[in-house]
Amino acid sequence: MKLGLGLYRHQLNDEHFRFAAQAGCEALVIHLVDYFKQGDNNQPGDQPTGALDGWGRAGDPNQLWEQEYLEDVVRRAKAHGLEIAAIENFDPAHWSDVLLDGPRKAEQLENIKTMIRCIGAAGIPCMGYNFSIAGVAGRTKANYARGEAEAVGMEGPVDEPIADGMIWNMRLRDQLGPGTIPPCTPEQLWSRLQDFLEAVLPVAEESGVVMAAHPDDPPMPTIRSTPRLVYQPQFYQKLIDLVPSSANKLEYCLGSLAEMTEGDLYEYTESYAQQQKIGYVHFRNVRGKVPHYRETFVDDGEIDMLRILRILKRNNFQGVLIPDHAPQMSCDAPWHAGMAFALGYMRSALQIVERETTDSK
Numbered sequence: 001m002k003l004g005l006g007l008y009r010h011q012l013n014d015e016h017f018r019f020a021a022q023a024g025c026e027a028l029v030i031h032l033v034d035y036f037k038q039g040d041n042n043q044p045g046d047q048p049t050g051a052l053d054g055w056g057r058a059g060d061p062n063q064l065w066e067q068e069y070l071e072d073v074v075r076r077a078k079a080h081g082l083e084i085a086a087i088e089n090f091d092p093a094h095w096s097d098v099l100l101d102g103p104r105k106a107e108q109l110e111n112i113k114t115m116i117r118c119i120g121a122a123g124i125p126c127m128g129y130n131f132s133i134a135g136v137a138g139r140t141k142a143n144y145a146r147g148e149a150e151a152v153g154m155e156g157p158v159d160e161p162i163a164d165g166m167i168w169n170m171r172l173r174d175q176l177g178p179g180t181i182p183p184c185t186p187e188q189l190w191s192r193l194q195d196f197l198e199a200v201l202p203v204a205e206e207s208g209v210v211m212a213a214h215p216d217d218p219p220m221p222t223i224r225s226t227p228r229l230v231y232q233p234q235f236y237q238k239l240i241d242l243v244p245s246s247a248n249k250l251e252y253c254l255g256s257l258a259e260m261t262e263g264d265l266y267e268y269t270e271s272y273a274q275q276q277k278i279g280y281v282h283f284r285n286v287r288g289k290v291p292h293y294r295e296t297f298v299d300d301g302e303i304d305m306l307r308i309l310r311i312l313k314r315n316n317f318q319g320v321l322i323p324d325h326a327p328q329m330s331c332d333a334p335w336h337a338g339m340a341f342a343l344g345y346m347r348s349a350l351q352i353v354e355r356e357t358t359d360s361k
């Protein structure tokens with residue numbers, strides 16, 4: 001197993017690569033979407049939460065990620081001993097009509113295939129995605145974590161409809177509305193996911209890229225009056241079985257999974273790990289379940305993190321674990337301190353588990 005760090009687009013520079021290397025990371029998961037562009041409600045130093053008008057402005061639908069740019073990031077990270085293990089999240093502008101079944105769907109699917117070929121050619125082995133209309137929405141931020149550290153949580157359902165012009169919690173244009181996005185049933189959304197996977201997975205296989213699906217965050221049956229796909233652990237199995245492929249895997253978010261109301265996290269982690277379906281891991285902890293939960297420091301939540309690592313090791317998981325989110329610590333560099341704390345814990349936990357022999361558990 002490898003220790004990794006997730007970096008936002010504005011952090012893809014030598015300073016942050018050094019920070020990751022100093023914490024003992026071997027890998028990075030990078031975000032190419034700028035969640036903070038024209039986003040007055042977002043602090044670029046932390047994970048985005050935003051308000052009802054979303055995180056910020058999505059990118060240009062016609063400006064695709066280019067192989068040259070990806071190769072440059074890979075090269076710059078490699079200079080610090082870091083591999084790029086995955087890209088996390090498509091730009092909403094790149095697949096808005098894939099999610100909404102809109103008029104540009106066929107064109108956008110072709111664009112996504114083009115980008116996956118570039119990702120593979122640049123030597124990046126995984127693309128993380130979250131197939132969702134509302135995206136990561138409806139959460140709150142307050143001094144929820146230990147020692148009054150600022151963290152993200154949920155304070156009940158959020159079902160205000162989404163204004164036309166928004167998708168995946170970002171704005172496709174400056175002026176939203178006047179109406180709301182068209183309604184969608186859960187069956188329609190599963191069918192859209194199937195179309196997406198059937199189009200993309202053969203190209204991903206050819207390109208040496210794994211597609212890794214994040215569960216819904218927060219894992220509610222609906223957010224903002226739109227259905228969700230993976231809001232209980234068994235729906236991950238449904239996603240795997242929907243389009244069988246060696247490239248169809250999971251962006252295994254322990255936090256979102258633990259926030260779900262059903263299932264035993266350790267049992268189904270064993271099952272998904274045994275099937276070799278875990279692409280990479282969001283290694284974070286939480287207290288409570290939807291619609292009332294709090295993100296916590298990695299050592300302070302309800303998940304037994306060492307037990308998870310032992311399950312992953314027993315099933316020969318060799319991929320990357322990243323902190324995902326961490327509470328902000330009170331100092332001049334709240335994001336860095338929160339991440340350094342999580343990475344230190346993770347490095348220690350990994351050393352403990354890697355040194356155990358199989359028969360000593």
Ligand SMILES: [Mn+2]
Binds near residue numbers: 253255282324
């Ligand atoms: Mn996550």
